[in-house]
Amino acid sequence: MYTTDLRTAEEKARDAKLAAPKVEAGEAEFQARIDADEFIEPKDFMPEAYRKTLVRQMSQHAHSEIVGMLPEGGWVTRAPTLKRKIILVAKVQDEAGHGLYIYSAAETLGTSREEMVSQLHSGKAKYSTIFNYPTTSWADVCTIGWLVDGAAITNQIPLCRCSYGPYARAMIRVCKEESFHMRQGYEGLLQMVKGTDEQRRMVQDSFDRWFWPSLMMFGPPDSDSAHSSQNMAWKIKRFSNDELRQRFVDATVPQAEFLGITLPEQVVWNEERGHYDYGDLDWDEFWAVVRGDGACSANRMDARNKALDDGAWVREAATAFAEKQRSRATMIAAE
DSSP states (O other): OOOOOOOOHHHHHHHHHHTOSOOOTTHHHHHHHHHTTOOBOTTSOOOHHHHHHHHHHHHHHHHHHHHTHHHHHTTGGGOSSHHHHHHHHHHHHHHHHHHHHHHHHHHTTTOOHHHHHHHHHHTSSOOOGGGGSOOOSHHHHHHIIIIIHHHHHHHHGGGGGOSBHHHHHHHHHHHHHHHHHHHHHHHHHHHHHTSOHHHHHHHHHHHHHHHHHHHHTTOSOGGGOTTHHHHHHTTSOSSOHHHHHHHHHHHHHHHHHHHTOOOOTTOEEETTTTEEEOOOOOHHHHHHIIIIISTTHHHHHHHHHHHHHHTHHHHHHHHHHHHHHHHHHHHHHHO
Protein backbone atom coordinates (compact mmCIF):
# COMPACT_ATOMS: atom_id res chain seq x y z
CA MET A 1 0.00 0.00 0.00
CA TYR A 2 2.66 1.90 0.62
CA THR A 3 4.55 3.38 -2.27
CA THR A 4 5.05 6.94 -1.13
CA ASP A 5 8.43 8.60 -1.58
CA LEU A 6 9.37 9.15 2.06
CA ARG A 7 12.85 10.54 1.56
CA THR A 8 13.59 13.83 3.26
CA ALA A 9 14.56 16.87 1.19
CA GLU A 10 18.23 16.24 2.08
CA GLU A 11 18.04 12.61 0.97
CA LYS A 12 16.36 13.57 -2.30
CA ALA A 13 19.04 16.18 -3.01
CA ARG A 14 21.79 13.63 -2.30
CA ASP A 15 20.19 10.98 -4.53
CA ALA A 16 19.62 13.50 -7.32
CA LYS A 17 23.32 14.39 -7.20
CA LEU A 18 24.34 10.74 -7.40
CA ALA A 19 21.93 10.13 -10.28
CA ALA A 20 23.11 13.13 -12.26
CA PRO A 21 22.25 12.95 -15.97
CA LYS A 22 24.25 10.11 -17.41
CA VAL A 23 22.87 8.51 -20.52
CA GLU A 24 23.58 4.78 -20.64
CA ALA A 25 23.90 2.76 -23.82
CA GLY A 26 20.55 1.23 -24.62
CA GLU A 27 18.57 3.82 -22.70
CA ALA A 28 16.74 5.07 -25.78
CA GLU A 29 15.61 1.55 -26.65
CA PHE A 30 14.60 1.00 -23.00
CA GLN A 31 12.45 4.14 -23.01
CA ALA A 32 10.91 3.12 -26.33
CA ARG A 33 9.81 -0.17 -24.77
CA ILE A 34 8.34 1.73 -21.83
CA ASP A 35 6.49 4.07 -24.18
CA ALA A 36 5.12 1.04 -26.04
CA ASP A 37 3.74 -0.30 -22.71
CA GLU A 38 6.02 -3.35 -22.73
CA PHE A 39 6.97 -4.90 -19.40
CA ILE A 40 10.63 -4.72 -18.36
CA GLU A 41 11.77 -8.09 -17.02
CA PRO A 42 14.65 -8.85 -14.58
CA LYS A 43 17.21 -9.83 -17.25
CA ASP A 44 16.36 -6.92 -19.57
CA PHE A 45 18.54 -3.84 -19.78
CA MET A 46 17.46 -1.07 -17.43
CA PRO A 47 19.17 2.21 -16.40
CA GLU A 48 20.78 2.03 -12.97
CA ALA A 49 18.58 4.87 -11.73
CA TYR A 50 15.46 2.92 -12.74
CA ARG A 51 16.74 -0.13 -10.86
CA LYS A 52 17.56 1.89 -7.73
CA THR A 53 14.19 3.63 -7.78
CA LEU A 54 12.38 0.32 -7.99
CA VAL A 55 14.44 -1.29 -5.21
CA ARG A 56 13.73 1.67 -2.94
CA GLN A 57 10.03 1.74 -3.72
CA MET A 58 9.46 -2.03 -3.63
CA SER A 59 11.47 -2.57 -0.44
CA GLN A 60 9.62 0.31 1.23
CA HIS A 61 6.37 -1.26 0.11
CA ALA A 62 7.36 -4.68 1.50
CA HIS A 63 8.54 -3.12 4.80
CA SER A 64 5.18 -1.39 5.14
CA GLU A 65 3.29 -4.63 4.69
CA ILE A 66 5.39 -6.32 7.38
CA VAL A 67 5.34 -3.44 9.89
CA GLY A 68 1.65 -2.98 9.10
CA MET A 69 0.93 -6.30 10.78
CA LEU A 70 1.80 -4.82 14.18
CA PRO A 71 -1.05 -2.30 14.82
CA GLU A 72 -3.68 -4.94 14.07
CA GLY A 73 -1.81 -7.98 15.38
CA GLY A 74 -2.02 -6.58 18.90
CA TRP A 75 -5.82 -6.88 18.70
CA VAL A 76 -6.02 -10.57 17.77
CA THR A 77 -6.46 -11.63 21.40
CA ARG A 78 -8.92 -8.79 22.06
CA ALA A 79 -11.25 -9.20 19.07
CA PRO A 80 -14.90 -8.92 20.23
CA THR A 81 -16.04 -12.30 18.81
CA LEU A 82 -14.50 -15.52 17.52
CA LYS A 83 -15.66 -14.59 14.01
CA ARG A 84 -13.85 -11.24 14.17
CA LYS A 85 -10.75 -12.95 15.55
CA ILE A 86 -10.65 -15.47 12.70
CA ILE A 87 -11.08 -12.71 10.11
CA LEU A 88 -8.35 -10.59 11.72
CA VAL A 89 -5.90 -13.49 11.90
CA ALA A 90 -6.48 -14.15 8.19
CA LYS A 91 -5.99 -10.47 7.35
CA VAL A 92 -2.73 -10.17 9.28
CA GLN A 93 -1.53 -13.34 7.59
CA ASP A 94 -2.40 -11.81 4.21
CA GLU A 95 -0.28 -8.76 4.99
CA ALA A 96 2.68 -10.97 5.85
CA GLY A 97 2.21 -12.74 2.53
CA HIS A 98 2.17 -9.42 0.68
CA GLY A 99 5.46 -8.43 2.28
CA LEU A 100 7.18 -11.70 1.40
CA TYR A 101 5.73 -11.62 -2.10
CA ILE A 102 7.05 -8.11 -2.77
CA TYR A 103 10.45 -8.88 -1.22
CA SER A 104 10.72 -11.76 -3.71
CA ALA A 105 9.87 -9.45 -6.60
CA ALA A 106 12.41 -6.88 -5.37
CA GLU A 107 15.13 -9.53 -5.14
CA THR A 108 14.91 -9.97 -8.92
CA LEU A 109 16.57 -6.55 -9.14
CA GLY A 110 19.73 -7.87 -7.50
CA THR A 111 19.30 -6.78 -3.87
CA SER A 112 19.00 -9.55 -1.28
CA ARG A 113 16.14 -9.74 1.18
CA GLU A 114 18.65 -9.75 4.05
CA GLU A 115 20.06 -6.44 2.87
CA MET A 116 16.61 -4.88 2.53
CA VAL A 117 15.53 -6.06 6.00
CA SER A 118 18.83 -4.87 7.47
CA GLN A 119 18.19 -1.39 6.04
CA LEU A 120 14.74 -1.37 7.65
CA HIS A 121 16.05 -2.32 11.06
CA SER A 122 18.93 0.16 10.89
CA GLY A 123 16.50 2.97 10.09
CA LYS A 124 18.01 3.58 6.64
CA ALA A 125 14.90 2.33 4.84
CA LYS A 126 11.45 3.77 5.45
CA TYR A 127 7.96 2.34 5.73
CA SER A 128 4.55 3.98 5.57
CA THR A 129 4.05 6.66 8.21
CA ILE A 130 0.50 5.46 8.87
CA PHE A 131 1.74 2.53 10.95
CA ASN A 132 3.33 4.82 13.52
CA TYR A 133 -0.09 5.79 14.86
CA PRO A 134 -1.60 3.84 17.80
CA THR A 135 -4.67 1.59 17.63
CA THR A 136 -6.57 2.42 20.80
CA SER A 137 -9.92 0.72 20.17
CA TRP A 138 -11.53 -2.07 18.16
CA ALA A 139 -12.99 0.61 15.88
CA ASP A 140 -9.40 1.47 14.89
CA VAL A 141 -8.91 -2.08 13.58
CA CYS A 142 -11.97 -1.66 11.35
CA THR A 143 -10.97 1.86 10.31
CA ILE A 144 -7.53 0.64 9.25
CA GLY A 145 -9.23 -1.88 6.96
CA TRP A 146 -11.55 0.76 5.51
CA LEU A 147 -9.29 3.84 5.24
CA VAL A 148 -5.73 2.52 5.25
CA ASP A 149 -6.36 -0.46 2.99
CA GLY A 150 -8.72 1.71 0.93
CA ALA A 151 -5.93 4.24 0.36
CA ALA A 152 -3.60 1.35 -0.40
CA ILE A 153 -5.92 0.06 -3.12
CA THR A 154 -6.16 3.54 -4.65
CA ASN A 155 -2.36 3.65 -4.75
CA GLN A 156 -1.77 0.09 -5.88
CA ILE A 157 -4.30 -0.51 -8.64
CA PRO A 158 -2.27 1.69 -11.05
CA LEU A 159 0.80 -0.36 -10.06
CA CYS A 160 -0.80 -3.37 -11.76
CA ARG A 161 0.30 -1.53 -14.93
CA CYS A 162 3.76 -0.63 -13.58
CA SER A 163 6.47 -1.01 -16.23
CA TYR A 164 8.43 -3.56 -14.17
CA GLY A 165 6.83 -6.95 -14.82
CA PRO A 166 7.41 -8.76 -11.49
CA TYR A 167 6.06 -5.78 -9.51
CA ALA A 168 3.01 -5.34 -11.73
CA ARG A 169 2.09 -9.02 -11.57
CA ALA A 170 2.53 -9.11 -7.78
CA MET A 171 0.13 -6.20 -7.43
CA ILE A 172 -2.75 -8.06 -9.08
CA ARG A 173 -3.02 -10.57 -6.25
CA VAL A 174 -2.22 -8.00 -3.57
CA CYS A 175 -4.99 -5.66 -4.78
CA LYS A 176 -7.57 -8.44 -4.73
CA GLU A 177 -6.73 -9.25 -1.11
CA GLU A 178 -6.56 -5.58 -0.06
CA SER A 179 -10.00 -5.11 -1.58
CA PHE A 180 -11.31 -7.83 0.71
CA HIS A 181 -9.62 -6.16 3.68
CA MET A 182 -11.25 -2.84 2.86
CA ARG A 183 -14.70 -4.41 2.69
CA GLN A 184 -14.09 -6.32 5.91
CA GLY A 185 -13.15 -3.11 7.73
CA TYR A 186 -16.15 -1.22 6.41
CA GLU A 187 -18.53 -4.04 7.34
CA GLY A 188 -17.13 -4.01 10.87
CA LEU A 189 -17.84 -0.28 11.19
CA LEU A 190 -21.30 -0.75 9.71
CA GLN A 191 -22.12 -3.21 12.47
CA MET A 192 -20.77 -0.83 15.10
CA VAL A 193 -22.87 2.16 13.96
CA LYS A 194 -25.95 -0.07 14.21
CA GLY A 195 -25.04 -0.75 17.84
CA THR A 196 -24.92 1.44 20.94
CA ASP A 197 -24.18 5.15 21.32
CA GLU A 198 -20.78 4.21 22.75
CA GLN A 199 -19.96 2.15 19.65
CA ARG A 200 -20.98 5.03 17.37
CA ARG A 201 -18.80 7.37 19.42
CA MET A 202 -15.88 4.98 18.98
CA VAL A 203 -16.39 4.97 15.20
CA GLN A 204 -16.47 8.78 15.02
CA ASP A 205 -13.40 9.10 17.25
CA SER A 206 -11.52 6.56 15.17
CA PHE A 207 -12.40 8.33 11.92
CA ASP A 208 -11.30 11.70 13.34
CA ARG A 209 -7.86 10.28 14.21
CA TRP A 210 -7.22 8.25 11.05
CA PHE A 211 -8.76 10.35 8.27
CA TRP A 212 -5.98 12.92 7.94
CA PRO A 213 -3.06 10.46 8.28
CA SER A 214 -4.68 8.26 5.62
CA LEU A 215 -4.68 11.22 3.20
CA MET A 216 -0.96 11.66 3.88
CA MET A 217 -0.33 8.08 2.76
CA PHE A 218 -0.24 9.37 -0.82
CA GLY A 219 2.88 11.37 -0.05
CA PRO A 220 3.79 15.04 -0.27
CA PRO A 221 1.95 17.45 -2.60
CA ASP A 222 2.94 17.26 -6.25
CA SER A 223 4.66 20.63 -5.90
CA ASP A 224 7.13 19.02 -3.44
CA SER A 225 7.59 15.73 -5.29
CA ALA A 226 10.65 16.31 -7.45
CA HIS A 227 10.90 12.80 -8.88
CA SER A 228 7.28 12.18 -9.79
CA SER A 229 7.76 13.29 -13.40
CA GLN A 230 10.66 10.86 -13.95
CA ASN A 231 8.79 7.99 -12.30
CA MET A 232 5.78 8.70 -14.47
CA ALA A 233 7.98 8.84 -17.59
CA TRP A 234 9.24 5.38 -16.63
CA LYS A 235 5.63 4.34 -15.95
CA ILE A 236 6.46 3.20 -12.44
CA LYS A 237 3.77 5.66 -11.39
CA ARG A 238 0.71 6.35 -13.51
CA PHE A 239 -0.86 9.15 -11.47
CA SER A 240 0.51 11.90 -9.24
CA ASN A 241 0.17 11.96 -5.43
CA ASP A 242 -2.48 14.68 -5.54
CA GLU A 243 -4.51 12.92 -8.23
CA LEU A 244 -4.64 9.72 -6.19
CA ARG A 245 -5.41 11.61 -2.97
CA GLN A 246 -8.36 13.36 -4.62
CA ARG A 247 -9.62 10.07 -6.04
CA PHE A 248 -9.53 8.55 -2.54
CA VAL A 249 -11.36 11.49 -0.93
CA ASP A 250 -14.09 11.42 -3.58
CA ALA A 251 -14.66 7.69 -3.00
CA THR A 252 -14.45 7.84 0.80
CA VAL A 253 -16.72 10.77 1.68
CA PRO A 254 -19.98 9.12 0.49
CA GLN A 255 -19.01 5.96 2.41
CA ALA A 256 -18.44 8.02 5.56
CA GLU A 257 -21.78 9.74 5.12
CA PHE A 258 -23.51 6.35 4.81
CA LEU A 259 -21.98 5.38 8.16
CA GLY A 260 -23.40 8.57 9.69
CA ILE A 261 -19.94 9.99 10.40
CA THR A 262 -19.60 13.74 10.89
CA LEU A 263 -17.02 14.98 8.40
CA PRO A 264 -14.41 17.69 9.10
CA GLU A 265 -15.65 21.16 8.17
CA GLN A 266 -12.89 21.41 5.54
CA VAL A 267 -14.47 18.57 3.55
CA VAL A 268 -17.06 20.13 1.24
CA TRP A 269 -18.35 19.37 -2.24
CA ASN A 270 -16.97 21.74 -4.88
CA GLU A 271 -19.58 22.00 -7.61
CA GLU A 272 -17.24 23.78 -9.97
CA ARG A 273 -14.46 21.20 -9.73
CA GLY A 274 -16.78 18.23 -9.42
CA HIS A 275 -14.70 16.98 -6.47
CA TYR A 276 -14.60 17.29 -2.69
CA ASP A 277 -12.32 19.95 -1.23
CA TYR A 278 -10.51 18.82 1.92
CA GLY A 279 -8.28 21.70 3.06
CA ASP A 280 -4.56 21.69 3.83
CA LEU A 281 -2.84 18.73 5.45
CA ASP A 282 -0.39 19.05 8.34
CA TRP A 283 2.85 18.31 6.49
CA ASP A 284 4.93 19.22 9.52
CA GLU A 285 3.34 16.27 11.31
CA PHE A 286 3.96 14.06 8.29
CA TRP A 287 7.68 14.85 8.10
CA ALA A 288 8.05 14.49 11.86
CA VAL A 289 6.67 10.93 11.60
CA VAL A 290 8.97 10.22 8.62
CA ARG A 291 11.92 11.31 10.78
CA GLY A 292 10.92 8.75 13.41
CA ASP A 293 8.97 10.96 15.80
CA GLY A 294 5.65 9.15 15.42
CA ALA A 295 3.80 8.00 18.53
CA CYS A 296 4.71 4.35 17.91
CA SER A 297 7.91 4.69 15.83
CA ALA A 298 10.27 3.30 18.48
CA ASN A 299 7.78 0.61 19.50
CA ARG A 300 7.45 -0.66 15.91
CA MET A 301 11.20 -1.00 15.43
CA ASP A 302 11.63 -2.63 18.84
CA ALA A 303 9.00 -5.20 17.87
CA ARG A 304 10.69 -5.89 14.53
CA ASN A 305 14.13 -6.30 16.11
CA LYS A 306 12.71 -8.59 18.80
CA ALA A 307 11.03 -10.72 16.14
CA LEU A 308 14.33 -10.96 14.27
CA ASP A 309 16.21 -12.03 17.41
CA ASP A 310 13.53 -14.47 18.59
CA GLY A 311 13.36 -16.08 15.16
CA ALA A 312 17.10 -16.65 14.81
CA TRP A 313 16.85 -20.29 15.90
CA VAL A 314 14.17 -20.95 13.25
CA ARG A 315 16.38 -19.59 10.46
CA GLU A 316 19.35 -21.60 11.75
CA ALA A 317 17.25 -24.78 11.91
CA ALA A 318 15.88 -24.21 8.40
CA THR A 319 19.40 -23.62 7.05
CA ALA A 320 20.70 -26.79 8.74
CA PHE A 321 17.76 -28.84 7.39
CA ALA A 322 18.32 -27.53 3.86
CA GLU A 323 22.02 -28.40 4.09
CA LYS A 324 21.15 -31.89 5.32
CA GLN A 325 18.78 -32.37 2.38
CA ARG A 326 21.45 -31.20 -0.08
CA SER A 327 24.05 -33.58 1.41
CA ARG A 328 21.64 -36.49 1.22
CA ALA A 329 20.79 -35.72 -2.40
CA THR A 330 24.51 -35.52 -3.26
CA MET A 331 25.19 -38.92 -1.61
CA ILE A 332 22.29 -40.57 -3.47
CA ALA A 333 23.48 -39.09 -6.77
CA ALA A 334 27.02 -40.43 -6.14
CA GLU A 335 25.84 -44.01 -5.47
